[in-house]
Amino acid sequence: MTSTTTTTDATTEPPSYPMPRAARCPFDPSPDLMAEQAASPLTRVTLWDGSTPWLVTRYAEQKALLGDPRVSSDVDRPGFPLSAPRDPGSRGGVGFILMDDPEHARLRRMVTAPFATKKVAALRPAIQRIVDDLIDEMLAGPKPVDLVQAFALPVPSLVICELLGVPYTDHEFFQQNSNVLVSLTPTPKERGEAVRRLTDYLHDLIGTKLHRPADDLLTGLAERVRAGEITQLEAAQIGVLLLVAGHETTANMIALGTLALLEHPEQLARLRDTGDETLAASAVEELLRYLNITHGGRRRVATEDIEVGDVTIRAGEGIVLPNEIANRDETMFPDAATLDLSRDARRHVAFGFGVHQCLGQGLARVELKVVYSTLYRRIPSLRLATDLDSLSFKTEGVVYGVHELPVTW
């Protein structure tokens, strides 16, 4: 199949994307997407706006393309496969995630050090304390309780607040606005307003840090503003990205991960009963692979012609790369549909791939490791307080998960 035959063939419109998930299993990617993977490594899909970008279905091709400097993350470039309507020029509003190198690298490097693997490993005792305190509160409170609100969301919120130097007392404000950004339903205007409210908030906070420095990441950014390396607005935009990116993602890995474990009791028992650190570490990787909660695909646009097998992606054509099906590619992960906590899953692409690969991955790993090795041990009889069929799942956003998870013990 070549790009020319697909574009000129007007009789068969490419299937529409995103594709529906099966009601049967809340953890599996869309069976239609899996069928596309079986059929070919690259195909065309139709998006909400009628555009027909490439869909990259397999692990090897996804990794090659995401690592290719000829693909761009710049939403303002013509041909970029948008997931929802968006105002032109809104690119820089969320930090460097929608920018290309060298601009992207310059800004990302300003905040890379605090997320380095050994730096975040040192946060483990603080994270353990946060997790233990929240479990104490849950145990002392009424049951059943919604694990999302009582635990899954507060963990990443408290951690990122401490790291950035944002007062946790404002969490309702930024959780609400973060939610608007990861959801596909808001209008460009609503999205723009949420970004502006968050940016104003962080702009003020960085202003405060200029006068009252503390030992936190925002103070580090404030010092760069003072040194003239970035403007206060750019610093605020990076702050917005850091505040938003780790919230819904980590929270959904905690809540949906717990649900997946409750549905696989023999694996949960192994994780709970072992004191083995390596099993907890591989459980984190395997749950990231198996659940791959960032749905809707990585989005890119080609800046030059790129040959992939016998297909040529033309400059200016959009590319959609759903990591959740790359992580179910049998050639890479045999028996991929099976959750197996002792599998070596470290090559998964749940954090994406290429220069935009998740900056917070080290932090997310420490948080998840502490959670998965603490929650079920401290509440051994933890169970669902409703049945699986009555749960509602977040199929409407770019981060997949469960809206509420009523649990008891």
Added chain:
Amino acid sequence: MKVTVDEDKCCGAGTCVLVAPDVFDQRDEDGIVMLLDEAPAADQHDAVREAASVCPAAAILVAEA
């Protein structure tokens, strides 16, 4: 085995440090990769190969002796 790293390409995601902490570290100032051992011992070779393959920025080069 001879290992080299390209600091300009590195995006500081730190997976190499997770996989092979005896061979890779990240600089204190900016989180960019630091090579601790450019000729790692044989018991490190698998980990180093895995680090090169998971590096999202293709910043690690391994020349097999």
